[in-house]
Amino acid sequence: MRVRPRNSRLRRALLAALIATSVAVPVSGASRPAAVPAPAPAALAPLRDTAPGTLDARYAVTRHGILAAERTAAAHGDRRRAAALRAMADPRRHFLLFDGRDGGRTAEVFGDLAQAERIAVIVPGADTDLDRYWRLRNDSATLRKELGGRSAVVAWLGYKTPVTVSPAVLTTGRAEAAAPLLRQFTGELHTVGPAARISLLCHSYGSVVCARAAPGLRGVAAVVLCASPGTGAGNVRALHTRTTVWAGRGADDWIAGIPHTRLHLPFVSIGFGPDPMSRKFGAHTFDAGTGGHSDYLKPGSVPLKNIARIVSGTAPSGRSRHA
Template sequence: MAPRPRTNRPRTSRPRRPGRPRRVLLAALVTASVAVPMSCAARPADVPAPAPTAVAPLRAATPAALDERYAASRDDIRAAERAAAGHGDRKRAAALRAMAGPARHFLSFDGRDGGRTTEVFGDLAHAGRVAVLVPGSDTNLDTYGRLRADAVALRRELGDRAAVVAWLGYATPSTVGPEVLTAGRADGAAPRLRRFLGELDAVKPAARTSLLCHSYGSVVCARAAAGLRVADIVLYGSPGTGTGNVRELHTQATVWAGRGADDWIAGIPHVRLRLPFTTVGFGADPVSKGFGARTFDAGGGGHSDYLKPGSVSLRNIARIVSGQPRPEEGGDA
């Protein structure tokens, strides 16, 4: 048989698969591209506010001690309202005026740089169960209504023997900014969260306390988790924690994880990329089997629906806070 004639057609080769660092970088960029369209709020305007009153750590959870702290925070809110009004921001001033109402109870308030607040829902003095909510990105004084609505819904689901604390104790990252892809804000927030939970444990040692961590708030909770005296750490709508598994959290708490079927965060690649000056991404998926958390059924809701009244996720999170042994568990992701 005669040999086949050679042709001048160029040889083709299979496209080279990008190396692992490149794949991880691409995944991080995908993360950003997913997050950007989901943002519905920018960082708040730079509205001036005075420094809050310096207060000593809470020494007791008696009604009198709590009322004294609530009154001090109310004065700080009114001072911030006056500053906002003087700045010409009528919307912020109106929101602060509502916060200063006699039915609202803040353990702390700082109106600077978007706002830091710790608000109590329910009777903390007599509560046997306490849930502490840690919010994620784009939570500030201008968007605080969303966090408050979640706290109100959970408090109603839990009943009168429970209190809910909405802890906005840090400057949350913007969903459209690069900081939402790193643990920088969480690293700054974690010592404040640990300090608050230590203070709460000191005045409520017999209460069953659970830490509820939404979205980027789960990164904050993971940074603060080691050694915390809490019964449960609940991660929901989480992009990851910056750890590979539950053991790396170094906590005695039961760690739970849930994700709604319609939560866009399911599309976030679970990677960590070490760059010269930072690390991008948060690693293992908390609802995956390998992470090691107990999973719970979060229903079919989206990223902002976990504490929506009547939802499966709200019901199951309330069961966890209440210490009920068998919340409806979800399958492994």
């Protein structure tokens, strides 16, 4: 009987473990409903061409787009989406961009962007769309409150996130498509507020997006990886960025249990490589407390306080190191 090479068996075992993890991890609302139609948004000038004093005009344009999408959703019979869009169209809320098609794309501002000295851009992970946007909104509002005055937080749902139970969540494909959009967005933020300290807060699959965007980032002082499955890069040097890279993971986060490997198969690579918390990866690490996968911005939590300190340009409390 032919004995298969040990490496081949190991590769298949790791592949099976990756797939099993993507399917078995308990998540709420893992599958997405059928697409809800929405009109194409009005064309907007690049953010870099938007003077600080004209941000209100931009917010008004996106509000009209949200209301148009609300009417389309109502006509389609999706009351849940229509109600969510009506809430988003509240004049007290401010969106730099909005597109209701294909799950939705948004960038909502918390705080006064024009006057902010510190700006955090939150990049979410899998299963984030307009129907689940409230989670990203709540986290953004919590971080803004923790940061206090002269700060702004942007909830950036600027890409089509993968579904947790799907092959897409095991590859860098969605991240590669999102990276140039994030790089452009942060570059334009830097133009709007050239003196502001900009940080990227990247959660779960969002850390893969940030890693892919890292080369060529302009005006970004820190990239914070939370609950990261890996980045697709072997170490910080392979990210090709001068931006300071931080990593944190809660003690009860299931993401620690996934295989930190990257398998190169015909036509596709699966997995994201070394654990960003490892000494091999070489990121600065911070204390992320004892919480789980969705607890990094929980009010009063250790990771919230440490992330706010990093965004503000001060060292996080507790043990940290440069591995």
